[in-house]
Amino acid sequence: MKQFNQEWNQDHAPVPGGEPEIIAFCCDYCANSAAALAGSKRMQYPAGVRIIPTPCTGKIEMEHILDAFEKGIDGVLVVGCLEGGCHFVEGNLRARRRTDRVCEVLDEIGLGAARLKMVNLSDSMASEFVQNLEEMLATARALGPNPLKSSKQNESAGNL
Amino acid sequence: MIVASPKSITELKSIIAGHKKVLFVGCGTCVTVCLAGGEREVSISSYAVRMARKLDRNPIEITQITIERQCENEFIKDLAEPASHVEAIVSFGCGAGVQAIAERFPEKPVYAGLNTQFLGVLEEQAIWTEKCMGCGSCMLAQFGGICPVTRCAKRLLNGPCGGSLESRCEVDSDRPCAWQLIYARLKAIGQLERLEEIVPPKDWSTAWYCGARKVIRKEHQV
Numbered sequence: 001m002k003q004f005n006q007e008w009n010q011d012h013a014p015v016p017g018g019e020p021e022i023i024a025f026c027c028d029y030c031a032n033s034a035a036a037l038a039g040s041k042r043m044q045y046p047a048g049v050r051i052i053p054t055p056c057t058g059k060i061e062m063e064h065i066l067d068a069f070e071k072g073i074d075g076v077l078v079v080g081c082l083e084g085g086c087h088f089v090e091g092n093l094r095a096r097r098r099t100d101r102v103c104e105v106l107d108e109i110g111l112g113a114a115r116l117k118m119v120n121l122s123d124s125m126a127s128e129f130v131q132n133l134e135e136m137l138a139t140a141r142a143l144g145p146n147p148l149k150s151s152k153q154n155e156s157a158g159n160l
Numbered sequence: 161m162i163v164a165s166p167k168s169i170t171e172l173k174s175i176i177a178g179h180k181k182v183l184f185v186g187c188g189t190c191v192t193v194c195l196a197g198g199e200r201e202v203s204i205s206s207y208a209v210r211m212a213r214k215l216d217r218n219p220i221e222i223t224q225i226t227i228e229r230q231c232e233n234e235f236i237k238d239l240a241e242p243a244s245h246v247e248a249i250v251s252f253g254c255g256a257g258v259q260a261i262a263e264r265f266p267e268k269p270v271y272a273g274l275n276t277q278f279l280g281v282l283e284e285q286a287i288w289t290e291k292c293m294g295c296g297s298c299m300l301a302q303f304g305g306i307c308p309v310t311r312c313a314k315r316l317l318n319g320p321c322g323g324s325l326e327s328r329c330e331v332d333s334d335r336p337c338a339w340q341l342i343y344a345r346l347k348a349i350g351q352l353e354r355l356e357e358i359v360p361p362k363d364w365s366t367a368w369y370c371g372a373r374k375v376i377r378k379e380h381q382v
Binding site: 061062063066067069070105108109110111147148 | 168169170200203204207208210211212214215
């Protein structure tokens, strides 16, 4: 959580144009490499996406995701290795169960499970990585800004 | 250990609906091990309730603390300072923990954040089963270490009911027949002759049915 807060504080700046803010928790063994490959290929992905590298998606706790939503993030994407391909054997499967549980909580409190999604990719799937980010962005746009975003954040994002 | 399960966020939210400043207290013993009321679970519930209340435009301030054991005054005293700043306390301990805290803070509302279930064991990751009902006079020696009082749906003490199917209980096919287990266990340890003994009716006066019980061990009193 401490590391997440550090990353967040370093990177966090209002996204221009009122675009949704998306956090992508990316496994170092796949998604992070896919993101790097997307960069090498000069592929564009939305400016409102912030990538947080993790050693494995199994390292992501439910609190990390809930904390992001409480801070006003509009959508969270968890990107892990393909099923059966986790470097730590079953970290991505555990992450799937945890994201499913967080989705239930988000539905229960009324924020909506659609704001959270987990996908499985390999390190060579740069275009799928970008496509998933764009889909997440489109979902967040359709849902509107996270109502938990502070009024100050909303103003700077142009949502009020 | 005591096994518990978390209350739903909706129920938790309604329990503390009237309060603006609440202390969520986790317990570092049984309910931490059964992943219901430890530091992490308290944190997740805090996030969820805080967000839910903010969405309802009725924000709440939640303080979190997890103590080693909620069922001992020695540890509960660590709550004195944080409890002085809040309107109410939600205990994520077992029923004993909730009541111990309530006794210690008679002027504060104390609510249960968990549903306490049973005395059980961890079968595999995240699966717990009931093994003991705390009847107060243990008969495990007679039954090869498998308790028919807890694990037989009919609490039979003198052999199976005859309704089991392929070693599964006729009341709930997810459950193994306790008497099948007792037979296999006694056979494995060479004590099948125990099945010949007639077990007299159980003395239930030591069980909960006669009211809340008390244990006094004079040799350890100070």
